[in-house]
Amino acid sequence: MKGFAMLKIGKVGWIDTERPSAGPYDAIVRPLAVAPCTSDIHTVWEGALGDRKNMILGHEAVGVIEEIGSEVKDFKPGDKVIVPAITPDWRSMEAQDGMPMHSNGMLSGWKFSNFKSGVFAECFHVNDADMNLALLPKGMPLEQAVMLSDMATTGIQGAEMANIKTGSTVAVIGIGPVGLMAVAGASILGAGRLIAVGSRKVTVDLALEYGASETIDYRKGGVVEQILEKTNGKGVDSVIIAGGNENTISDAVKIVKPGGTVSNVNYFGTGDILPIPRIEWGSGMSHKDIRGGLTTGGRLRMERMADLCTYGRIKPEKMVTHVFEGFDKMEEALMLMKEKPRDLIKPVVLL
Ligand code: NDP
Ligand code: ZN
Incomplete structure (x- = not known):
């Protein structure tokens, strides 16, 4: 079997x-x-998971079942399915404790292109099919469905962890596909003022369409200064981090109000220590909550993401700026993600 690795x-x-x-x-x-x-870019070019040899890449897929095990009840060969990026071991203590993404070890619910071969292959293995796969709803376009595996669930989780109160002010730092879904999620969860931080027109326009009330460009000045200026020095109730660098944690603590929440879904690939500014964290007494999480995986989560599309709450397919056809375009799509041209949000390869 061939795979892109x-x-x-x-x-x-x-x-x-x-x-x-x-x-x-x-x-x-x-x-x-x-x-x-x-x-995938962090994995290959930053060695974020360490040195992996000949590991098939990819963890975002929609596919068709070719084979099932003898105990699989709800699926059969030929079924089209949404495959979550995170496929937990549901028979684990961590899953029983509400942390399926950390089943059998921290971050270990993330298996594709981490502990086992990823989805950029002629076929791939899914553990616990009944608990991890979701049927592709009839008529759902593949470009839309494949945005649910990781982008929608991760961005929306960023919003869920941000403790958004109805009408509260939320900032989303980073509006690539994950941040854009965080904007959409914050909007659904009731944000009032919703400030999106990005620099490219293509993402800024979509953030406004997804519910941002305004945007700021981090290349045109400090994020902290710009947000504090916009909020008369008060800051925001919640910050969702979906991009940036290790200093973004610092920025987020500086712009969130006492009692507010910093919710991180960004992947920090460098540095041993992430800086928390002492004064702005109230010397440890600010009641500023800092949270971060790998997205929830599994079937129910995917079914809920699909319902958000079916009932018109989110339109993740709008993030798909580049569509390729055929296995041989895999490399081109991946390199596009590495180079991030200004008009790119997310590429998809149809097979
Ligand atoms: P992108 O690279 O597409 O988007 C990153 C965003 O951050 C862009 O909007 C970019 O702005 C912005 N940005 C870059 N530098 C800065 C800065 N210094 N200050 C403020 N904003 C900045 O990434 P994705 O949306 O694909 O993914 C976001 C992160 O989420 C990645 O780290 C990814 O690995 C991680 N991730 C985490 C998951 C989880 O389960 N927690 C799952 C999937 C992904 P612009 O382009 O406008 O210049
Ligand atoms: Zn991913």
Whole structure:
């Protein structure tokens, strides 16, 4: 079986590997649409997961089931399914404790292109199919569905963790596809004033369409100064971080009000320590909550994301700026994600 892989840090290419097989609760899925993620870029070019050799990349997919294990009840070969980026071990203590994404170890619900082969392959293995796959709703376009695996669930989780009160003021730092979905999520959850931070027209326009009340450009001045100026020095109730660098945590603490929440879904790939500014954190007594999380995976989450689309609450397909066709376009799509041209939000490869 062919797959598009990280050969070593900084190098990608095609590999030939053994076709996976399904255990009793598992499924083998052939991808119909996949999308490269910024996390794939961190993995290959920043070595964020360490040196992985010949690891098939990709964790965002919609596909068709080719094979199921003997104990799979709700799916059959031929079913089209949304595959979440995070496929927890639901029979784990962490899952029982409400932390499926950390099942059997911190971040270990993230399996594709991490602990096992990813989805940029002729087929891939899904653990616990009944608990991790969601049927593709009839008529749902593939470009829309593949945005649910990771982008919608992650961005919306950023909003969910931000403790948004009805009418409260929210800032979203970083409006790539994850941040854009955070804007959409914050809007659904009742944000009043919603300030989006980005620099590119294509993302700024979509942020406004998704519910941002205004935007600021971090390249035209400090985020802290611009947000404090807009809010008469008071700051915001919630900050969602979906982009930036390690100093963004500092910025977020500086612009959130006492009692407010900083919710991070960004992936910090460098630095041993993330800085928290002492004074603005009230020397430890500010009641400024700092939270961060890997997105929830699993079937129910995907079904809920799909309902958000079906009932017109989110339109994630609008983030798809580049569509490719065929396996041989995988590399081009991934490189586009690496280079991030100004008109790119998210590429999709249809197979
Ligand atoms: P993008 O690179 O597409 O978007 C990043 C955004 O951050 C852009 O809007 C960019 O602005 C903005 N930005 C860059 N530098 C700064 C800065 N110094 N200050 C403020 N804003 C800045 O990323 P994605 O949306 O694809 O992903 C966002 C993050 O989420 C990544 O780190 C990714 O790895 C992570 N992630 C986390 C997951 C989770 O489960 N927690 C799952 C999936 C992804 P502009 O382009 O306008 O210049
Ligand atoms: Zn991802």
